[in-house]
Amino acid sequence: MSSYKIQFPWTARFKDGSELRQFNIDGSENLFKKVLERRDLTEFEVGPVTVDLRDGSFLIHGVKLTGSCGVEAFEEWGIDERLPKRIIYFRRVKRDFDSATLQEKKDPYVVYAVGWQALIPPDEKHPNGCNVKHIVFIHPNGELVVE
């Protein structure tokens, strides 16, 4: 059996100021579905990236990026910041196996993805409504890719 270590544990913060961490002090783990079961998530932090579900902004290495900023892929979100947003979090796992031994040739390559998704109701700019999604991918070497 093979596994991998979590490089960037998550921390969820809620409206009432409480926090839920992926790992408790005793080392036990909270599954991400516990976050999804809550309806009052405000912030979700993964490594150097924190997404704020209230205004859709990303705090990356201490720099806040919003829909109105000029950074590539962040400009022209053009959505109402009050729209409800759904948290996106997953790990994209890539495993390379030797076909003969079926043993892994190296540690899995794990990219962490964090962001949000929202549905824009029909309006003048979007007559049929629109699905908006923004994700930041965090690579093992710390490289960030915005989608």
Added chain:
Amino acid sequence: MVSTFEWDEHNGVAPGTPTHGITNGNFGNVDQPNIDISVEANKIPRGENSYSKYISGHFSGTYSQIGPNGKLWKSAGSLPSGVTLKAAMTNTYVAPTKTATGDGDIPTAEGSALAVNFGSSEENATAAQTTANPAWTPFYRCQLQTTGAAPTGAIGAQTITLKYDES
């Protein structure tokens, strides 16, 4: 703590006998897991096919969801002339034989990779993602096919890549 992963293989008459955590994926002239290719009777005669293999990815451990975006392809390694590796993902197990499976060549680029679903068993792995624990991929059915031009010996190192999302 995340999911743990191992390869399983089914052999014999349907529904097949599963072997968990197989330690090699060698092709051979026999329907069994963990084939020892140093055994003469297990070697594939030139011009013939190997027995088809039914291998599946098996997830357990700690996770909320496995998938979506499951993909499988051969990402490295060159096959010698006269040798082709056929592959497909299927939810249906049939007893392995040496008859050509009819599957296409295994994709060699992520862009054309085989789509991998997930579910509570190989037969039920029909959705892009699952919350079942344990969980499986469908059967990765593969077969080595040779012509009379195939060289003697092992086919050389090949890399099979499995990629998926997990949370």
